[in-house]
Amino acid sequence: MEEQGFFYRDTWAEVDMDHIGANVEAIRCHLPEDVEFIAVVKANAYGHGDSQVAEAALKAGASMLAVAFMDEALALRKKGITASVLVLGASRPEDVNIAAEEGIILTVFQEDWLVKAREVLKADALLLLHIKIDTGMGRIGIRTVRELKAAEQLINEDERLQLHGIYTHYATADERDDTYFTKQLALFKEMIGALDKLPPVVHSSNSAAALMHADARFNAVRVGIAMYGLAPSMEIAPELPVELKEAFSLHSRLVHVKKLEKGEKVSYGATYEAPEEIWVGTLPIGYADGWIRKLQGQEVLVDGKRSPIIGRICMDQCMIRLPQEVPVGTIATLIGHQDGETISINEIAKKLETINYEVPCIISSRVPRLYRQDGEVVGLNNSLL
Ligand SMILES: Cc1ncc(COP(=O)(O)O)c(C=O)c1O
Known part of the structure; x- marks a missing residue:
């Protein structure tokens, strides 16, 4: 047995790396070529193993990774992952220098956060940022055009900061009724339309939206659950346009x-x-x-x-x-x-x-x-x- 000597209690999980790769490729085939695949590997890649999944996803064509917390991004760096990593959750503004040093992209979800971050960021630092807009998830994110414009200005007037992306997150993309989804998408379009200039990466879709809503892809999608071979919900499982393989x-x-x-x-x-x-x-x-x-x-x-x-x-x-x-x-x-x-x-x-x-x-x-x-x-x- 190949596992002997590696663990001494006969209970183990297996992750099929071919399935991870096949899922990334199948989803990518379903997307236009110019849409970037951001592989969501938070929570130790949904329990599968962060660096292993990250490597398989990058090999299969993902161009960026996303995690929930800075600790998870740093764990990837420690394991030798050099690809772009976006932290989706809230980071402390006091920790921005570590992010800048490690080339980790942080999420701006409040004007105040930016003000504090600017106070502590070293003079020679360069920090990449994505602005998160709350269009109806009610979790974190900027909620008004006024605050969005203020954040854009705070970033643009500071040469240590670079606005690399902007995004939102849907509450109901995995449901067949798209009423709420459509409202969120319209609000996102309205909000980003108020920017002086769109950043390079614009994204809104999780797995469900990436697979079911072509109108919400912009130029990147954030895919988690489908990459692991699982349907985002039982409600849309029969309608998924790609075959997924549980890993x-x-x-x-x-x-x-x-x-x-x-x-x-x-x-x-x-x-x-x-x-x-x-x-x-x-x-x-x-x-x-x-x-x-x-x-x-x-x-x-x-x-x-x-x-x-x-x-x-x-x-x-x-x-x-x-x-x-x-x-x-x-x-x-x-x-x-x-x-x-x-x-x-x-x-x-x-x-x-x-x-x-x-x-x-x-x-x-x-x-x-x-x-x-x-x-x-x-x-x-x-x-x-
Ligand atoms: C902000 C954000 N984007 C993307 C995802 C990935 O979602 P899914 O696993 O449904 O693809 C998550 C996961 O919950 C998330 O919180």
Whole structure:
């Protein structure tokens, strides 16, 4: 086994780098050639691994990266990623010199932020900025033409600052009803129309808008979820114009297999009682790995057959009812394919009553990530060792 010596507990996630690359290429093919692809790799690339996904996306034609916080941008720099990185969230104005030194692009979301940033920025610094306009998301961003014009002036009159981009973010791009989306788009067009000069990069679309709304692409799109092979929502999933391939899978191996007699109990609270003689397997994965207690009853794949989690999920382990006796060491696939059967991230999201975005994000860093290309392991990430 290629993973031996890399981790010592048989639970791991796999990221299919071919799928990341194929998704970026498929989305790019759907876009006009002059539209830049900004790969959104915040939150450790939605749990997949920041630098690994960044490299695969850049190789497949992405020209820029986006993260939520400056710490995430610095982590990419530390790992040798030299591409342009835009921080989408709020950074402290006190930290602008680090951003300038590392060539990290920051978001301006308030006039006051710019005033403070100008006070602390070193005389010889050069800081690239994107202005964020709040057209209806209600999160961060400039909300009036007056404030936008003031921000433009504060940037233009300062030679240490460069207005590199302007953008907004949609609240409902993943819904079929585009009423609110259309309002946001119209407001964005109106706001950017008030600028003296458009900056080089103008962007508004997340995955959903990039795929479904040709009128909102401007000259760049910010793609996250679709790059990982997931539909932005179940509502628009049937209408997506490109085929997406899920990149993330999750696996474990049976560490203990036993027969229980009718009436014997399983796990905390002794809530599960064997209804007859059954085979039970123990998996070394639990809620501390993000496999949370709400997943009790969810099935996993063993020998291509669905086997339900029985009893309460513990911090580090859980038990499954096996279809028959199987050897210790048998692989259990919690997310992914096995012998023609599949458990998708969407199935887990449904069980958790949440969105697919959340699923790979909550698989904790305790679970090592293994990167595959052409079926071979090409990279490993174990935050513990
Ligand atoms: C500002 C911003 N742009 C783009 C994205 C990427 O969105 P998606 O993953 O839906 O493509 C996000 C993610 O939430 C975001 O917050």
